[in-house]
Amino acid sequence: MSEPLIEVQGLYKLFGNEPKKHMHLVHEGLSKDEILAKTGHTLGLKDINLKIQKGEISVIMGLSGSGKSTLIRHFNRLIDPTEGQILVDGTDVVNLNQAELEQFRRHKMSMVFQRFGLLPHRTVLDNAAFGLSVQGVRKKEAHERAVEWLETVGLGGYENQYPSQLSGGQQQRVGLARALATNAEILLMDEAFSALDPLIRSEMQDQLVELQEKLHKTIIFITHDLDEALRLGSTIAILKDGELVQDDKPEEILLNPATEYVEAFVRDVNRARALNVETVMQPQTFRITSETIAGALKQMRAHKDDYAFHVTDDGYQGTLTQEGLEEAYEENATGKLTEEHYDDVTQIAPDAALEEILPETISADHPVPVVNEEGELQGELSRDALAEILSPESSDNMSATEQVDAKEPTDKKSAEPA
Template sequence: MSNTLIEVKGLYKLFGSNPKAHMPLVHQGLGKDEILAQTGHTLGLKDINLSIKEGDISVIMGLSGSGKSTLIRHFNRLIEPTEGQILVGGTDVMSLAEKDLEQFRRHRMSMVFQRFGLLPHRTVLDNVSFGLTIQGIKKKEANERAIEWLETVGLGGYENQYPAQLSGGQQQRVGLARALATNADILLMDEAFSALDPLIRSEMQDQLVELQEKLQKTIIFITHDLDEALRLGNNIAILKDGELVQDDKPEEILLNPATDYVEAFVRDVNRARALTVETVMQPQEFRITATTIEEALKQMRAHKDDYAYHVTDDGYQGMLSQESLEEYYQEDKTAKLTEEHYEDLEPIAPDAALEEILPETLASDYPVPVVDEEGEFMGSLSRDALAEVLSPEASSEEANTDKSAPSEEGSETPAEKDESKVKQPTTSA
């Protein structure tokens, strides 16, 4: 996509009274439980290396105690690292003096909290304008900007209400408007939707996606919910016991899990809902470029398949079969190719979810053409490829009996004591 905005390099966090003294044990490779038993210190993060691109929604996920909330609080130094660097636009956040850090927090990063974090004694308008007044913006301008953002998140007219008068979803919209109003480059969203009812949560996810299409902010989104991660993330980083176990595109997480732990996460995901056509289609290099039946049949006969896609300077035109071309050739070989010569096969969009195109793809005798909004031919999707990616064996192999699902048992980091308890990764049926 675009350039890297945030780089995390060799980040460690050891919680306890004397973390520096016990870091050699961490570097020797001792695990979280061993370090806790020997030193009474809790390993929050271990050698995290991560790159976040400008304009992306980067999801960091894991179960309680995995270190995800600890990590996000390092970005604005609400938690100080034991070792490591976080570079934002080339600036090492860890090296900022107190005054510079204050300005950094006010202007570069905004945060949306799980429990909304609203000021109960202030109106909705005052809550949204709060960050602007801290920046030194005059009250009149701050209120005008706050009203604009309230309208953007669908809360126009609620300016004089108090948080207690709003539903949970409305309160979270206020929190989102407050974060956006400061015009910060980066949004930190720590389990921002997890306290909401499922329907409202889904609506908030949709709104975030819509807003991101317009605003192109850099968003770091924390969640324990894989469905949410797949729905929102351009990239997903999965943590386990303070370690980064996989950092990849959503489709790679699903199709090529790096460890047994990740495989257990993705095992029950509804792939037809989570994957798009573009992630599983095949490139189609051969295409018919002729203008007449005779020329088209000549190109077809030189190709190994008995079908091909007609593509001109104006983009995708239609699909041709050799059998039909042979028949048309007998009638009039010099005839121009027109719509009547194409097979009855509607193209599909590259960004369509697989579940949307299942019926037509499985019913087709030919791979279905994939065509974008501009009419450009992208490739094709066959029913064999679709069946393969949706089969239980698609991710390496069926899970072995000795592979257990991820468990959140064990010590939590101090920064994650208030995280919701989740027995299993949340996935679609």
């Protein structure tokens, strides 16, 4: 893996008049409540170690009071740490002087706020261009760039409106355009969509994903909503009482929670909606490569299963069964494989959500092939694997028999070719 763009090392924040005086209590292991009772100081963050890769959406989440907003405000030094380092491209932000910090904020990081942060007396265009004007960009150029970004976020034609004339979702789009217009490499989004109605919030999530596919920004996204985190995050870091309890890929958070707290956090998540095929598919190592019926049957008989995927230099062709090959061999032993010899099995995409492919997987007699856009076979997905993921013993989800009307696998045919 490449070097992280951002690395947080041993970060602590103790709020109060004399934080350094009382840091020994933190290192001695006293709890947040004990420190507050003894000193009147509040422990905000405790020994945070975090790596954020370039070009990814890294979600930091937790309940109210977990320290997530405190943490994101350390990245651009809106809050100074009591101890620790915040390395951005190898530079420790904690050591920047005031002039260096101002340049860092203007050019390296932009922030999108929960409550939009728009200037009510300025037009949409001026609001979108505000960060550029702070950077010293000439007004004409700033407006031209702002217009482009307003069009990108779906607000072309709204340039002369004022924030009060816009809906909440539109106001947040202006905030997003303002942040993107500065061309900052890193985008900080602190509960950016939480003030929006559910439908608009979902639309903004979709737009952020679409924009990220084009822009590849490094985005640090704060939320208390696990569904939002799973939808957006390349990685998810979960905080509890100022401590980082798990930092992992979304599927690992769901399938392998590190603590009871995380397990409780993810218990009610709809796994079929949150996980995709690639997360749970198995590798498919055996492939039939012969182009003739006889050759395919010979390869099939040497394999333990009674089905296999036919793959040529042109990629995945179809699913073959031993029973079908036996019948085809009896009719034409020297014939070539054609489309008529393939079983009626629907291929599924690796990035498809599990809920989208449930019918195909449940109704198929054999594991279904996972095929990418280029037609390459990536693996297979079986009912058993799907049932195991959707019905873990610790989950409150429906049982495997309720979710998957499993059928007994067909008996392997033992007939020999004539």
